[in-house]
Every structure is written in structure tokens, then in C-alpha cells.
Amino acid sequence: MFKNYLKIAWRNLTKNKGYSIINIGGLALGLTVTILIGLWIFDETTYNTNFKNHGHIAQILVNKTNNGETRTRFTLPYPLADELRNTYAGDFEHVVMGSFPGDNILSVEEKNLNEYGAFMEKDALRMFSLHMLKGNHDALNDPNSIVISESTAKAFFGNEDPMGKTMKINNDRNVTVKGVFEELPTNADIFDALRAFTESEKLQFIAPWDLYVASNDWVKTARDRKLWDNNSYQVYVQISDRSSMHAVNDKIKNILYDHVPEGSKQSDPKIFLHPMKDWHLKSSFKNGVSVGGAIQYVRMFGIIGIFVLLLACINFMNLSTARAQKRAKEVGIRKTVGSNKNQLVGQFMFESFVVTLSAFVLAIVLVALLLPLFNQLADKQIVLPFFNPIFWSIGLGLVLATSIMAGSYPALYLSSFRPMKVLKGSLLTGTSAMSFRKALVIIQFTVSIILVVGTVVVNRQIQHTKNQPIGYDKSELIMVEKNTEDFEGKYNSLREALKKTGVVAEMAESSSPLTEIWHSNGGYEWEGKDPSFMTNINSNYVSHDFGKTVGWEMAQGRDFSRDFASDSTAYILNEAAVEYMNLQDPIGKTIRWSDGEHKVIGVVKNLITESPFEPVKQCIYTIRYDETNLINLKLAPSKSPTESLAQIETVFQKFAPSVPFEYQFVDAAFGNKFKTEERMRKLSGIFSFLALFISCLGLFGLATFMAEQRTKEIGIRKVLGASISSLFKMLSKDFAVLILVSGVIAIPVAYYFMEQWLQNYTYRIAIPLWVFGAAILGVLLVAIFTISFQAIRAAKQNPVESLRTE
Amino acid sequence: MLLQLNNIFKWVNSGGQRVFLLKDINLEVEEGEFISIMGPSGSGKSTLLNVIGMLDAFDEGEYNFMDESVHTLKEKHRANLYKQYIGFVFQAYHLIDELTVYENLEMPLLYKNMKSSERKAVVADMLDRFNIVGKKDLFPTQLSGGQQQLVGVARALIGKPKLILADEPTGNLNSQQGEEIMEIFKQLNSEGVTVIQVTHSEKNAGYGSRIINLLDGRKIEG
């Protein structure tokens, strides 16, 4: 019996090549999208599950409330770790303090490389269950040791055994390699929760915490004096198997409050555990509670994947029922020779399965081909799990589900006829079948229009945000992180040397890069301030030439100048700060801070340094050469950047020979702020294109069928004098109406979803109404273009010929 | 008694009016009979035959087939009854275009879940009996009308039905081909198979033992 079904299925497929291509091709496209999205979601949701103890690991975060606004932070005071370890020993397996991860210079003899890593307490290796290729989990017990990643070992030592070799950290301390760990998988990251602050980089080394203490006096002070109000450290924990996150949370939440000095109690610090399983997808906090994060995109693309597949299934259903007429005779005959309804349903479901399976095979090929492109787009390193039986069983499940979804209606529809009815051919006019097909087309185009509107809105939101003034000139501006003490006290000579090359127009230093803010302070006082108001203001410590280098714009007053010795304590505010402090006439006003009084000499227009989608925060610029972390360079115009950079590197090498010269273009760093949105833009663009394409594929099939069905009618009409254009109109009108109906349904849905998405951004567009009109019109044009082939062909047909075919 | 129709009515609604296709049909058929249904075009012959063959529903009356009341049976049960006892020959052949002659013949056996080896033997026997062995791998569109009808008859007989229903089986054939088919029916009838055929030809009707005349959906005596 199966053989018989298979034969019929195969002969039908090869006999109606057009339909088969549309059916299988459309379904394959839908499945490709679904598989890609499925792989992506799997990758996202299995983040960090490679760590053996991932269910018990957490990072400690703290909620602090100032002026009614709660912010979630991860910086904690030094004594907290010891307190947890000693007083709550039963609740924790490990408590590990760590430094802020970042680039550090590792050197072996003449070779210097910037490597990403952190200083951590010795339990880190055991807690994160790092897979040690050399050495063991006790490797960090010696304070002058280091463990490095496999690739770092390779970079420094090639094929030699790295164990026991000496390296230098930040041109400062010598350490011995005591272990090599296997590179973390691509979807694992122990500093994941910090992603909002750092660019995605892989962990390359861990150095002992004691070394960090020994090489930084301020850390030593914090340890020795048990400073509860110096927040500079991160704390990771692994709770014991007997405890739960919930129970531990309850116990520890007030520890900070109980220990901080009186003055800091005002902010009501509450600590809590941020479980490892949430680091990647749920690291967004608003007002102290988790508001999701990347999980939003997982959900959204999940929905899109299902919809694209649905569209492809609809094609299948639509084309099969449209072809019911042709298959009806077969159904009738089968019934008259003894088939019952279930057998017929089985047969059509089997055909559906064959088609879906072919589509699946094609989809796997497409996925394999498209994966590199997709990885680039989604910033991933997903591989097709060819040898994973789970993948194939899910694949088979998908095929079954799809073939049921796509085949059930045609199967039930076709097999429900009374044999004589189909043999006589009286079911063709079935209006319920017609309206069902129309409903399906409406669903397809509704989804397509929603996606098109979505794409346009995402585009406009990005464009809108990019078009706002950013307050400085980011072109030809580069920044270099100092990382070491090598540049200390060499500011003027470095600046002179660089300017002498002619390729650098200006140089300045700052404590934060132009695209981030690394410092904020409280405790500011000024005349007229409400005494109960808890201040929190960003600060950027800069050199005299900062304004000139970045090209900021003064709104009032003047820039820093070497002509005024008093400028060393002067403040320049941004406009947001003037508003924040509610200063009427800011120039000349005095602001007090813990280090004394400061005069405001100028106000600059707001510089966008953090999220371009949020309002700019209040910021104070002040001159402090000893607090800077970055060198900013404005390249001279009309020079080739590569040449300029080569010359700059020579100068840098002269001043700090053991520091690798690494720079970043501010323009690119600024562009990174749109990474998520740009990815959204690209993906939504691709998905709406695919949705529209699949829908049009189905429409094309339907139009072909309709034209076929109406050949006789068209012939008669032509004989009676109908013109080609009137026939074209007649054939297209029905479809046009369907698309307009889709538009009407799509508008409120699209509006709702896009409003929802825009709520993520404080700085956002209002959705203009023309977007809907344009989307509907665009889709309508594409659809009419699609059916025009068939409509014109049918309308042009020689009437004698078309009548003879009856 | 093979089957019995009591007061069968069938109608369609057209423009708010009932148009009767069958009116008060009463019929008893004994096993082994050879019946011809005759009447002018549009008198309801095909309709009646389809009702007997359970391919079409009726609106009023009772229909008993081998002591089962067809009008109360579920579709599945009815299909089983049909597939077990009835073979149908159409005027318009109704072969599946995508299957070869061999596969068309084999199909009813598949639905009877016959074993593969037995199926082969039965199909081979049929092909041989109708002299179409040479055509077994051709598709219906590659056959002449007469050959197609032969296949249609062969397909109706292959399941060894108790009752053969034939709607103008020779309508599209030349007289010699028609005679061949009639001879086959006669042969089967003599083996005990009941035959009911619709025909316009007095000569073909002569093969039967009884003639039923229809006019405007009503049975007329004589």
C-alpha cells in the first residue's frame, strides 16, 4: 500500500513540476528559517550550561536607591567576601572575589600581547570547573602564578610546554605559568553579567587575587582597613547543594546595610544573588527588578520562526486544496474501489510527509550553506550538529508536525467527499473551500505586512537616533588605552612628538573613553541645593586639550585653558548637569565636593557617551592628569589613516616599548552602541523579505490555478469582446481585495507590537501613519506583480484554443 | 435475497423547489439475477444504480443489503460492505491516470489488505483473462476507449464481488467490444454473480433475466 502511495505521490510531484517547486521550495525556505532560528535559540538558552556547577553559581549584585530611583550594581566592598565566607559558611561552597575583567598586558621577553582576563581568588578554577589541560585546580594557590588559555599558551610558547615558564603582567610583576585551561565554548562566559560594559571577549587568563592586592595599594588599603564603603570588587559564589538561591537571598540581603557607615545607609543597599542561568538572557534591571534582557529577542525570533513556517505551511494547504479538483477524481475512484476515509486521509498525509521530508532535506542543505552568513549576522559560532541524535529527532519531530500542519486540511477536505459527487465534478464551486483559501491568504499577507511595518519602524528608530547631535566630532578620532604606568608624566613630550609627525592634529587624555562612562560620584553641594537631595553625577577627568581634540561645543562660558592656573580645579558641566542641579546662571557658580571648592567656567552641549537611546546623564569635566586612562587622538585630515597609524605607532613604541599599540576608532565604538538594533534591523529585514517571498510564491500558485480554472470563462468573455485590460482587472481584483483586508488587520497588530518594542527606548520615534500606507501599498504592488504573469497570460490566450480544451 | 429497496425517494432542492430524481422505488434482487435497467436519458437510471452501489445517498426509504440496513450504517461500515461485495463499472471508465494498468487493477486488492504474492497471482490472472497482459505497464491515457473499459471491468471483477453494477459499460465501445463484455457478464452470472446493468440497447438487455424500466425517476411496470 505504501509503495502505491509513494508512486502516486512521486508521479504527482513530477507531473506538476511548477506546483512541486513552489510547494517544496516554499516549505524548504520556511524550514530553513525555523532551523536557523531554532539553532540560535538553542545556543542562547544553553549559555553557560557547560559549567558543571552552573545551577549553583551566582554573582552578587546590589540594589541601591537614591532619590527614589533604584539602580542595580555589581561593585561591592572588599570585606563582603570574607563576611559571607565566615558567617554564612554553611550556605556557600565557594566565595570568590574578582577584579573588573579587562585587557592586561602579558609579556614573555620581547613579546607583548593584550589579553582579556581578571584577577580572582584561588577557588575560581574549581568553582567554574575550568577544564585544565595542564596543571590542576590548585594552580592559583601560589600568589605569583597565572593560568592561561590554550590559545594564549600557543601564542606565547608555540609548541613548547608552557608550564613553569615566566610571564610578566602589565610590565610589573613576574608570574609563573601553573596551568593551561581549555578555551571556553563560544556560548559560555564567566563575565557575562557585565556585558553591558565590556565588549565580548574570551577569557584568556586568570591571575591570583593576592597578586592584585600586592600590586595595588588602594586594594591593600581596602583590605587592611576593612573598608565597607569602597565598592570596587565583584563577588561570585557557589551556594552549597543544600541551600537554594531563594533561601540564601533571604539570609544575606541586609549584610551590606548592616555594615556600611551611617552615611551610606541612606541608599538602603540590598544584596542578592544573580543566578548564572540568568546571566546571559536576563541581565537587564530596572528599578531593582529583572526586566529580562536578551530573552526578549529569543522570544521574538521564536515567534517569527513559527510564523514563517506557518506561512510556508499555508502555501502547501492552499495549493493542495486548490488542486483538489484534479485529485478529486482519484479520490472518487479510490472510494469506489473500496478505500475508506481513513485510508485516504492516510494517503494524503503520507504525501504531505514526503513533500515535507524532501523540503527538510533541502532545508538542511540550505542551513549548511547559510550558516556562515547567519553566524556573521547574529555574531555567533553555531555549527550544524550533524552527529547529534537529539538534533535529528527534533528535526524528525519538526517534519512530522509540519506535515500534519500542512497536510491535514487537504487530507480531510479531499477525503470527505461522497464518491459520486466528486466523480461528477460538482465540488469545484465549493464556496467554503474558496473562503478558506482566502482566509489563509489573508493570514499570510497580514503577517507579511506586520513584518514589513516592523522593519520600517526599526529602521526609522535607528536612523532617528543616529541623526541626533552627539555633541562632539567622532570622525578621525581614535582612542588608546594606557593600561600601564609607562606613560606616566610623559603627557607633554608625547603630545609634542605626535603633533610633530604631522598626522596628529591634537591629543588629549581622559579617564573614560568617549563612548562610555567609568566614574560617577555623589556628595556634591552647591548653593540652593535641597539638602536631602542625594547627588550622583558622572565625572570625566581630562587634560587641557580634551575639548579641542574631540571638538565639543561650548554652550556658555569657556573651555579649559593653560592661561588660567585656577583651571586646575575648575569644572565644566554638560547641559544635563546644569538642568540636574537646577542652576540659573551656572558660569562662576561654586560647587563643593570632598576635595574642596570648584568654579564652573563653562557649559558644554551634551556629549552622548552612554546609550544613544537614553537621555544624556549629568556630567562634570575636570582636569586631573593623574586620573586618566586613555589617550585620545584627532588625526590630521587628508592623510591616509593606515599611514598615520603606522607613524603614531612608531612614536608610541618609542615612549613605551613594551606596550602593544592597540587603538580603536571612536566612530566604530560608537557604532557598537547600535549593535543589537542593527542586528534587529538586518534580521527583521531578511525575515520580512522571506515572509513576503513565501507568501507571493503561494499567491503565484493560486493565481496559476485560478487562471487555469477560468480558462473557459475567459475564452467566452473574449469572444464576447472583453479587452485584455478588463480581463486583467477582473483576475487581479479578488487578490487586491484580500491584501487590503490583510492591511486592515495588520495595522493595529503591527502598531501594538512596535509601540511595545519602542518602549525599550526613552529616546524614540512616534510611529508615523504613512508607514502603514506605504507597507500595504508596497505589498500590494509586489502581489499584483506576482499574479500579473498568470493574469496576463490567461487574458492573452487565444479564445478558440482555450475553449477547445474543455 | 441479496438486496431490497423500499420506497426510496431522492431529491435535490433547486430554486426552493424539490426536484425528484427517484420517486418511490421498490425493488428486490435475488442472488444470481441478471437485471437490466432501461429508460430514456435523464430518467434516473444512473442515480438508481449509484444508490444501489452506495456511492450516493438517498433521502427517504429503506435499503437492505444482505440483511444489513444500509441507511443506518456508518460510513466506515458501509465502505467495508461495499468493498467486500460490490464491483462497479463506469461508463466513463474512471481509471487513475497516474497509475499503470497493473497498478489500477491492484488497487482494490491493496484496500483488501491482500498479501503481495497472492495479489500478483490474482492480477496476473485478470490480465490474462482479459487479454491485456501486454498493456500492463501502460498508463490509461495510452489506451483506447475500449481497452480502458476492459481494464475498468477487470478492476470491478478483481475483488470477486457478489454484485456487479455496470452503468452503460458498452456505451463507448464498438459492437464487437460490447459483445465481449456482455459475454463476460453472462459467464460471471452463470457462476453465481449477480449483475445489474444500465443500458440503452435492447440487445444487451437481452442478456439479462429481468428488465426494470424507469421514467422520470419512477419505476414503470411492464
Ligand SMILES: Nc1ncnc2c1ncn2[C@@H]1O[C@H](COP(=O)(O)OP(=O)(O)OP(=O)(O)O)[C@@H](O)[C@H]1O
Ligand atoms: N446532483 C444533481 N442535481 C440536480 N439534478 C441532478 C443531479 N444528479 C442528477 N440530476 C438529474 O437527475 C436526472 C436523472 O439523472 P441520471 O444521471 O440518473 O439519468 P440517466 O437516466 O442515467 O440518463 P442517461 O441515460 O443520460 O445517462 C437528470 O434529469 C439529471 O439532470
Ligand SMILES: [Mg+2]
Ligand atoms: Mg446515466
